[in-house]
Amino acid sequence: MSELINKIKTQIEGLLNLKVGGLTIKDSLSQIDSRASAIPIAAVITVFLFLVMQALVTSNEFDLGEEGASINISFLRQLQDTETQTAKKKPNRPEQEQEPDPPEMDIPETPRPEMNSESVSTPDFGGPQFGAFSASTDADVLPIVKVPPQYPRRATQRGIEGWVLVEFTITETGAVVNPMVIDADPPGIFNRSALRTIVKWKYKPRIVGGKAVPRSGVQHLITYELEDAR
Structure with a gap:
């Protein structure tokens, strides 16, 4: 120009x-x-x-x-x-500062209380005491599984004690079938409890000639007693 x-x-x-x-x-x-x-x-x-x-x-x-x-x-x-x-001179992003780890705190160990385990005895509120009576002379008629009977509430409230004689049949497997009350004192108070209990029992089956056979006419006496009455 x-x-x-x-x-x-x-x-x-x-x-x-x-x-x-x-x-x-x-x-x-x-x-x-x-x-x-x-x-x-x-x-x-x-x-x-x-x-x-x-x-x-x-x-x-x-x-x-x-x-x-x-x-x-x-x-x-x-x-x-x-x-x-300008593109080359872009400012570098500042690096994020890492937060310092929190200081470790020494937590004092608190001694754990020693628990002395002692057996606690529970009071005996009483219950049926049952004995056994069998018309059979065989000594091997013994129950393998024996469930305690339940004391009737009415008898507990009135303080009634008694017994029930039950007759039943033991099958080849040792189960109890066909139970019936032969005698009871007092009558009708403990009958239902005794029958419900005896069917839960299990016996050792009778062996004849190497085979298990049923056994009938087995009798058992179940006694009901209150602990306070002793």
């Missing part, structure tokens, strides 16, 4: 130094006294300057295009370089 301005400046100076009628245009302008006589000369100078400017622009159009393109290209490259440097 500075070269173009210098060229225009040189052309204008050369134009002003042109001689018209033995005088240069610059000298002619300095000798003009009246405004009316200066108008034609000014018009000639204007037209001449316009033609000179047009010639200069036409002759330097290609140079201006290249210079403008080079300016644009260099500006674009400068922008790209700036963006690249």
Whole structure:
């Protein structure tokens, strides 16, 4: 751009130094006294300057295009370089500081109380005491499983004691079937309890010739006594 301005400046100076009628245009302008006589000369100078400017622009159009393109290209490259440097100079994220581990606290060990396990005796509220009576003379008629009978509530409340003689059959497997009350004292108080109890018992079956056989007519005496009555 500075070269173009210098060229225009040189052309204008050369134009002003042109001689018209033995005088240069610059000298002619300095000798003009009246405004009316200066108008034609000014018009000639204007037209001449316009033609000179047009010639200069036409002759330097290609140079201006290249210079403008080079300016644009260099500006674009400068922008790209700036963006690249900006991208490269991104600040590093500060590393998150790790929280320090909480200090370990010494927890004093509290002595555990020693538990002295002692057996606690439960009071005996009383219950049926049962003996045994069998009409059979075989000594092997002994119960393997013996469930204690339940003392009737009515007899407990009234303080009644007694006994029941039950007769039943022992099967090949040792189970009790067909129980019946043979005798009882007092009658009807402990009968149901005795029958419910005896069917839960289990006996050793009778063996004859290497085989288990049923045994009938077995009798057992169940006695009901209260602990407080002793």
